[in-house]
Amino acid sequence: MKATAIAPANIAFIKYWGKADDARRLPLNPSISMNLSACITTTTVEFSPDFEKDTVSEGFDEKRILTHIDRIRRIAKINMCSKITTKNSFPASAGIASSASGFAALTVAAAAALGLKLGELELSVLARLGSGSACRSIPDGFVKWEDSYAYSLYPPSYWDLRDILLIIENNVKDVSSSAGHEGAYTSPFFTKRLQEVPKRISRLEAALAKKDFQKLGEVIEEDCLDVHHVMQTQSPPLFYWNEKTRQVIRAIKKSGLPVYFTIDAGPNVHLICEAKDEKQVIDIFGNTYQIIVNKPSRGARLC
Numbered sequence: 001m002k003a004t005a006i007a008p009a010n011i012a013f014i015k016y017w018g019k020a021d022d023a024r025r026l027p028l029n030p031s032i033s034m035n036l037s038a039c040i041t042t043t044t045v046e047f048s049p050d051f052e053k054d055t056v057s058e059g060f061d062e063k064r065i066l067t068h069i070d071r072i073r074r075i076a077k078i079n080m081c082s083k084i085t086t087k088n089s090f091p092a093s094a095g096i097a098s099s100a101s102g103f104a105a106l107t108v109a110a111a112a113a114l115g116l117k118l119g120e121l122e123l124s125v126l127a128r129l130g131s132g133s134a135c136r137s138i139p140d141g142f143v144k145w146e147d148s149y150a151y152s153l154y155p156p157s158y159w160d161l162r163d164i165l166l167i168i169e170n171n172v173k174d175v176s177s178s179a180g181h182e183g184a185y186t187s188p189f190f191t192k193r194l195q196e197v198p199k200r201i202s203r204l205e206a207a208l209a210k211k212d213f214q215k216l217g218e219v220i221e222e223d224c225l226d227v228h229h230v231m232q233t234q235s236p237p238l239f240y241w242n243e244k245t246r247q248v249i250r251a252i253k254k255s256g257l258p259v260y261f262t263i264d265a266g267p268n269v270h271l272i273c274e275a276k277d278e279k280q281v282i283d284i285f286g287n288t289y290q291i292i293v294n295k296p297s298r299g300a301r302l303c
């Protein structure tokens with residue numbers, strides 16, 4: 001009873017921040033993301049009556065992973081212990097949130113190892129219970145998450161975009177996004193954000209439909225700035241950016257290139273551009289920062 005799955009991380013163009021239901025990780029707003037081809041988790045899950053206890057690869061959050069395995073074991077009504085081996089394609093110390101790719105790969109591998117025949121929607125629901133944004137790493141390409149599950153808006157081949165990820169800092173963030181969501185309500189700007197997001201979702205969907213890169217980039221930046229404004233005005237405030245993050249944003253704006261920034265719960269900057277501008281963007285930052293070049297990717301799948 002063994003299966004291996006791979007899953008990509010994803011970058012949110014319109015971000016999920018704040019939960020309607022903490023335990024079930026139901027979001028207060030819809031979000032849209034792109035799966036990342038070069039930020040991949042590979043996970044093997046094996047169940048055997050010979051195992052005396054559960055084991056998880058070193059360096060990963062064992063408690064959170066086993067809580068998720070318990071969930072899947074309950075569905076399958078199987079009690080055997082598991083061996084979980086997982087690795088990321090990106091350096092463990094790169095400060096890239098791996099919970100989305102991690103819980104998507106874990107869900108697909110564990111469900112298959114236990115013989116559960118789940119469709120994409122059910123896998124997305126299940127992955128969400130491990131980590132909210134993981135539900136967006138199950139479907140292919142450009143993905144929308146509404147309420148309980150995520151689905152593909154367009155396949156990866158739809159638009160040859162790049163996410164040029166600049167690794168600004170190698171340290172793991174002090175406050176996890178899971179904890180951060182819980183404080184969102186305390187920001188005086190959160191209600192305003194929730195009112196604005198549906199309009200941004202419509203604008204982003206229109207830009208995607210027309211492949212209007214400028215409009216896409218503008219709304220991506222607007223939502224990034226808005227979500228970080230909420231984070232910074234929560235109680236306690238969350239400051240995920242540092243001076244280098246701000247320097248990169250200034251350099252990008254000064255360059256005049258058609259490239260737009262977005263930032264998750266950490267200081268690393270994702271630079272979104274079209275394939276034709278990839279080289280010029282890399283030329284600006286390639287000597288200063290470690291760079292990971294991502295294309296739109298398929299979602300989670302068995303190997």
Ligand code: PMV
Nearest residue numbers: 012015016132133177264265
């Ligand atoms: O899925 P979580 O709990 O790690 O939250 C993700 C939060 C952001 O990365 C900031 C936004 C998003 O939608 O990915």
